[in-house]
Amino acid sequence: MSIEWVGDAWGWFNTGRVSATAAAVSMGAAVSAAGVGIRTLRRSKRDSKSRSRPMVGAELIPDRWARDVVNLIVRNFGPSVARNVRVTFDPPLSDEPDDVGQQSPSLFINRRYAGPIPTLMPGAELRNTYWDFDESTEPPQMVTVTVDCESADTNSRGEPDRYSDVFHLDLRVVKAGTWVESSRAPEAQLQKGVAALNTIAGRLKASKL
Structure with missing residues (x-):
C-alpha cells in the first residue's frame, strides 16, 4: 500500500509540474504575443503617419x-x-x-x-x-x-x-546642366510665331504711313 501511495503521489507531482510548466509557457507565449502585437501596432501607426505627413x-x-x-x-x-x-x-x-x-x-x-x-x-x-x-x-x-x-x-x-x-x-x-534646343520644340515655335507677328505688325504700320 505504501508503495502504491508513493507511486500515486509521484504521478500526481509530475502531472502537476507538467501542468504548471505548460501554464507558464502558455502565459509567456501570450505575453510575448501581446508585446509583438503592441510593437506592430505602434510601428503601423508610425508608418501611417509617415505616409500621410x-x-x-x-x-x-x-x-x-x-x-x-x-x-x-x-x-x-x-x-x-x-x-x-x-x-x-x-x-x-x-x-x-x-x-x-x-x-x-x-x-x-x-x-x-x-x-x-x-x-x-x-x-x-x-x-x-x-x-x-x-x-x-x-x-x-x-x-x-x-x-x-x-x-x-x-x-x-x-x-x-x-x-x-x-x-x-x-x-x-x-x-553645369546642359540641354538641346530643337526647332520643333514648343518654345522655338512660340518664338517663330512672335517673330512673324512682329513682322506683320511692322508691315501694317509701314503701310499706314
Whole structure:
C-alpha cells in the first residue's frame, strides 16, 4: 500500500509540474504575443503617419522659359496640409543691392520667409528667382535650407506633430546642366510665331504711313 501511495503521489507531482510548466509557457507565449502585437501596432501607426505627413522640400530648378535663371522652389510634396512652415537659410542670403544699385533677388526671398507660412496645401509650391545670369553678384553657391512645419496630427499630449527636414542645395550642379534646343520644340515655335507677328505688325504700320 505504501508503495502504491508513493507511486500515486509521484504521478500526481509530475502531472502537476507538467501542468504548471505548460501554464507558464502558455502565459509567456501570450505575453510575448501581446508585446509583438503592441510593437506592430505602434510601428503601423508610425508608418501611417509617415505616409500621410506633410513633406515640404526645397530645391533649385532652372527656369523653364529663361535658361539663365535658376529658381528656388519650396513645395509640399506630401499628401496633407503643412502648417506654420518656417524656412531658414545657412548661410543667410544677403539682400544688399549690387554695385549699380539693382535689388538682389534674395531680397524677395528673405521677405517671403521672414515669418511662418500659415498653410501650404499638398502640391502647392512657392517660387522665387535665386540666381540670374545678368546679376553682377551671385548668391551662395552652396546653401543649406531647413524647413520646419506642423501637421494636423497630434501626439499623446495633444500637441501637433512637428517635422524638420534639411536640404543641401548646390547651385554649381544646376549651372553645369546642359540641354538641346530643337526647332520643333514648343518654345522655338512660340518664338517663330512672335517673330512673324512682329513682322506683320511692322508691315501694317509701314503701310499706314
